[in-house]
Amino acid sequence: MFWHLNGKASKKDDMLALNFKIAVRNIRKNPGFSLINIGGLAIGLASCLMLLLYVNYEWGYDKQFKDIDRIYFAQLNLKLGDNIITLQATPNELAAAAAQEIPGIELAARVSDEENKLFSYEQHKIKLAFNYVDPSFLQIFDYAFLKGDPATALKQPNSVVLSASAAKKLFGDQDPIGKSLVWDNRKPLTVTAVIADPPKNQSMQFEALQTWAFHDQEYPGEINAGWGSINCSTIFKLKKDADFSAADASLRKLIKGHQEDTQMEVFLFPYSKFQLYDQFNNGQLVGGRIDQVRLFFFLAFCVLLIASINYMNLSTARSEKRAREVGVRKALGSSQRSLISQFLMESLLLSFLAMIIAVALIELTLPYFNGLLEIVITINYHSPLFWCFLLALVFVTGILAGCYPAFYLSSFTPVKVLKGFTNIGQGSLSIRKLLVVFQFSLSIVMIIGATIVYSQIQYMKNKPLGFDKNNLVQLDLEGEFANPNKVEILKAALKNEGVIVSATEYSADFTANGGSITGAFNWPGKGVKDEYIVGYRSVGYDFVKTIGATVMSGADFSRHLSSDTASGVLINQAAVKMMALKQPVGTPISWGTQKLKIIGVVNDYNNVTVTQKAEATVFYYSPQKSKTLLLRLSPSHPLNAAVQSINKISRQLNPAYPPGLKYVSEGMEQKIKSEKLLGVLSNIFGSFAIVISCLGLLGLALYMAEQRKREISIRKVLGADLKSILLLLNKDFIKLVLISNVIAIPIAYILLTNWLKTYDYKVSTGSLWPYFMASGISLTIAVLTISMQSFKVAKANPVDALKYE
Template identity: 50%
Template sequence: MFKLNLKIALRNLWKNKGFTLINIGGLGIGLASCMILLLYVAYEWGYDKQFTNYDKTYIVYNNQKTPTETFSFAATPGVLADEAKQTVPGIEKIARLDYPTDRLITYKQNSFKKGSVFVDADFTKIFDLKVLKGNPSAFLKNPNSIILTETLAKNLFGNEDPLNKTLKLDNTEELKVEGVVADVPKNSSIQYEFLMPWALYEKLNQWTKEASWGSNFCLTFVQFKDNSFFENANKQFHRMIKSHDKGSNGELFLYPLAKWHLYSKFENGVPVGGKIDQLKIFFLLAFCILLIACVNFMNLSTARSEKRAKEVGVRKAIGSSRNALVGQFMMESMLMALMSMLIAFVLIEISLPYFNSIIGIQLSIDYSNWQFWGTLFGLTVLTGLLSGSYPAFYLSSFAPIKVLKGFTLSGRSSLSVRKGLVVFQFVFAACLIVCTIVIYQQLNYIKNKPIGYNKNNLIEIPIQGNLKTPAKREILKDQLLKSGAVTSVTNFSQRLTAGGNNGYDVSWPGKNLNDKILINFRFTSYDLIKTTAMELVDGRDFNPQFADSTNVLINETFAKIMGMTKPVGSKIKWGNTDITIIGVLKDYVMESPYQKAKPVLIGMSDGPARYVIARLNPDQNVSASVATIDDIVKKLNPEYPVDRTFVDDSFEGKFANEKLLGTLSNWFGGFAVFISCLGLLGLALYMAEQRKKEISIRKVLGASNFNILTLLNKDFIKLVAIANVIAFPLAYIIINKWLSGYEFKVSISVIPFAIAAILSLIIAILTVSVQSVKVAKSNPIDALKYE
């Protein structure tokens, strides 16, 4: 029986090549789109879950409470680890690490500036590193040791054995290679290419040894013997800072490592989402695209119901049961799904490189992974069952006597179902069009919103090596200005686009002593405003003609918090030091361009400088100016690579998530529209075939081609119009919910809805007209000669 059903299925597919191609093409694109999106979702979902005991591992978070809000961040005191290990039951391993930073590592003539982390020895066990060379039990116990990843070891030593070789860190500290470990998985939140012991970090940063419970400067990871210890441990962590520092407003809590990447957004001390929100959208998008491909199959299969009716009648008359017929039609759909899977597989392989270039990661198919094959096979079976279920039960329901007597199916019920399915497809397509337009509107709104300084032609040069000497920085500034490549130069303690470096120890007249207000600190040298083009609302910039060592600049937000309408000239306290406000800057964007500005205080000091900021000469060629700058920096600091960056590139990186969402919505929304058009084309083919005689009679009676086109398009335009009426309220709710996550957002106008309505109508008319023109131009004699 199976062999017979297979033969019948293959003959039917071959006989109706047009419908077969449309069905297989639509299902293939749907499956490919679904699989690519699921690969991405699986990649993101797998963040930090590749480690053996990730489910028992937690990162310590810090809630800093103020009268208005609670700030949540992962920085903790350095003294926490030892205290927790001694006092908190159930902790099996605990490790501190500094924030991953690029540092210079040198072996003979090979120098690389790569990601590094100072860690406690337990780090290697918590994140169970795959050891390729060395003795893991001895790792990081020697203060002057280092562990390399496989790629860095290869770059430094080639084919030499790296063990016990001596490297130099930042051309000062000599380190002995203790081991080589496998490269860090790309979907791990902690990225590094070499590890060094925490004892070395304390040696290089002497202040950390005296740092108390009020100094948050490291990450802390905790792994329990068993999760039964978690609840009591978490309560102990809550109390830990205040038990040692009564005046502190910090409260620690344990956050699961598995949630760190996906649920990274906090509001008032509570996780409210993050990357997971985007992942949910892509997961839903994946199955919606597959669903509309299945809808196509249902539509086209039921559209051919009249042609299959006699076959059903004959087979029932000779004894075939309904179950056997259902099996026959399900086999056809499964066969179609398997063919689509092959097409999808080819499409995935072809499109993955391009998709990777869009999202900036390297997704790949692991052919040895049973989960991939299981998912692909499962999706194929699901597609076959979903797309074939309704046609199978509908077609097998025909009564043989009525069909064989020449009864013509009215098709009203099936037609209404088909119309409903077309409406569903275009509801989804219209929603995607509206959402994609609003995403791009929001992106453009934020990108074009004033940021408080001119980021164009502004470059940042990290202060490292010889440039750490103030005299060398002065030489650098002098040579850059004399070269004509730049017009002004200043120093800054952070990247312009970076956050961090803040505290509570600023007070002013009238401030409530119990209020804990977090102020961001920055340090600069002369010509800050001239170089960055920050806007000065009142007062002046730092000037060598004045003694500005105890003078500061503040931003508008800080002035508002202090309640000062004219703050210039006011004296405030920074710790125990009296300082004077000499200027008020317009709020500028530091961390997120989507959120309101935070209070900023900028002091005049060259000591904490970490970056040289230079404004390129607008009258010079950019490439030539950059080459000149690189040459000057390299001569002054030959042992370090020149890794200057453009500020606008750093700023552009802040829109990565929104750009990714917009790009993927654009591409996969396009696929959804294309699949919907395939279904519409197939339905138009059927409708034109059904109405061939009617059209011929109308032509004989004098109807023009335009009249025929209008007749055939009218029904489909109605369906698309109904779809838009349903889609627009849904799209509004979805996009309004998405925009609610931003403090600065575009208002939802009628424009996206108008564009979606026009686009969907044009798409429908063009799709249907492809077939309608052919029918309208046909000779009526061909349809009426047997009447």
């Protein structure tokens, strides 16, 4: 019995070894064909792997934390009339109240918006991005502590936790624990811990963490501001046995239990989804970056499918050459099953070789890819999971690409092929044509997609923003510049130097996302129960003039109209529309108990986003509350010289703070980062798809040439010229590409129209030029690809094809 089983196993091993030898022999015997096949698969696998690495990177956001399945972000639904807006900001009171009143919550922590301040140690002075957090924050997230104890790191108000890179900048090789540094050139902090730099694919990126107790020292007015003070994010960690539904239901009722007339409702949202699912419409989740991740996953599958189809076409194109081999082997007793295993072995071997080349290509291009997308993707070669995935991908690709050729080639009848049957595979020609049409349709959709994405990016880059971003820079108002009198001295000095033409204060970073909002504004005609959210920003004199916007009616804040400035406000056109004001200038409005008057209307400019319409905003004069100085550079002054002059004068007036001048144009460029990423990837991998598709078309051209060489030879003998033969060979392929265009264009139109729905400002998908361009590119590439083979066949000596007839 044992001998019998071992005999079977030995026979099976011998068969596998024989199939492997035959596969190697065929690869070596046809180096040109093998090179094209392996090259196509390698490009497809490399493209697929690169896209999957990116998808894995995005999907891995925040998954590094041990208890991520129990960590939730609090989202706030705010009802405004018939609409609901969803905010990440929550009331200051929420964390403590929820931890005390909801049994399922184990820990709660507040997190402030990111701030930038000067941190100094001896001669080292650097600005660090930091957040204020509750001490429980370090119990919710298990950051990798290099030094210090998470249980005590934020126990004292003046404690600070540094990232490894920040500690290196400040202290070099010294041990930072217990050392004192100066915060904002005025308050001492003690370093209590150092943690590893957060990976790039974590939502919270910071260089330092400070205590919420320190925040209360800096912003004492927010301590007892009540439930209306929406100034932080709130993060919860549920208990292991907690019921999510019960905890969420309790949280939704919490604010109403403390403030009966509230329009706010807070709900739990998984922290692991925070980065990818960030778009809400009327209180309901509608998507976010996850749509882009899914698109790239689908693109990876499409590129791999195109490469596999290419292999099928190239393999079956050699059907006549392999037919006699199949006939002889069948005549000698080989079964169809053994022939199928042999052809699958060839496919798997080619797939394995292609994978080796693909991994090498990825290693060469990954640094460029990371730099292009400003991310950090690495390959863990020590991970068994990675090697298992690679082998699985080799197997899937090998089977996917090789199954059709294996079943097709192994089905030949020995008698027909050995008698010289020359019409082998005629029935499968339609299948091959179908594969080419499918392959080219996918590629054309990618070309159209890349074109529309590029057009949308260019449109957003060149679209009038409503203000002039060129020659506009900003400077943080800190240190000595926190004093408005010092700021006036700076402005005067820069004007005397001829460096600037105007300057104004602004509430925060001019290109930062978000801003202050309130529902406390009232105006004539507003109902008592009407709920509206209005943005508000503090500004200085010459605000509209400095940013290069337009006063639609009324006047800008000006020293010449200082009597109006104290109680006057500017509003934008969106606010005029929302307030339904026919004659806005001179209209009295109120902000809580403060009586104000509209002195001017500014156009709707886009400094927060280039994709959405401007929100209703009120601008009020308050230089002392502003954190940024906007400077309009003189166009007659060289840019480099202007920047040097600003830095020089800034150092003289504010010596403790290194000047950190920022270009507003660079900040606006970051607004289309996601679209630029999509554009880059669609261009790169769309090009690869076209290259692979052309190889598939070449495969079909090789097959057709093989099938029709006798016909062409007879035509040549009968007097047909080169032009008519080339036309004869090319017209069938051009039909296939035209059919591909007919299929691809409506699909591309539907997909891209849906994608553009998320933009208020967008290009039209009805414009014909992207579709004509895609058709032109596909036809040109197809004709060039086919003509190379057609010309070779048309120029061949007819004697070679007819000498045995």
